[in-house]
């Protein structure tokens with residue numbers, strides 16, 4: 001019986017931790033769409049793969065240019081986690097001459113979704 005309680009408790013704690021992360025990511029995304037879309041689309045942000053140091057400089061540069069960031073640290077943590085230089089670069093969504101979308105020139109099934 002005690003084992004069952006321990007398992008249930010572990011499950012509840014693990015679930016709470018995971019949903020906490022979800023909530024943090026959601027908050028960071030809404031911060032991003034509040035502060036980072038006035039001058040350019042999010043594609044220019046999401047196509048980067050940077051270290052935490054580089055994301056810190058990038059966010060500070062954008063703040064210097066007028067980005068209305070309310071929670072700087074949240075945004076830096078989110079960007080350096082989701083768009084880290086340890087992750088593979090996304091496929092370019094234009095051909096080299098800029099005339100065609102990669103979904104047209106390569107296998108559409110493998111083309112990245114254009115989100116923003």
Ligand code: HEC
Pocket residue numbers: 032035036037038039040044045048058059062063065066067068069075
């Ligand atoms: C006041 C306008 C403005 C806001 C707000 C803004 N940016 Fe930018 N951003 C720019 C300009 C201008 C460029 C350069 C665009 C270009 O080179 O075509 C740029 C480019 C970028 C780049 C490409 C790399 C670079 O430095 O050129 C990234 C990444 C970026 N912004 C991230 C962000 C993030 C993250 C936010 C939100 C915190 C943000 N931007 C908000 C103006 C802004």
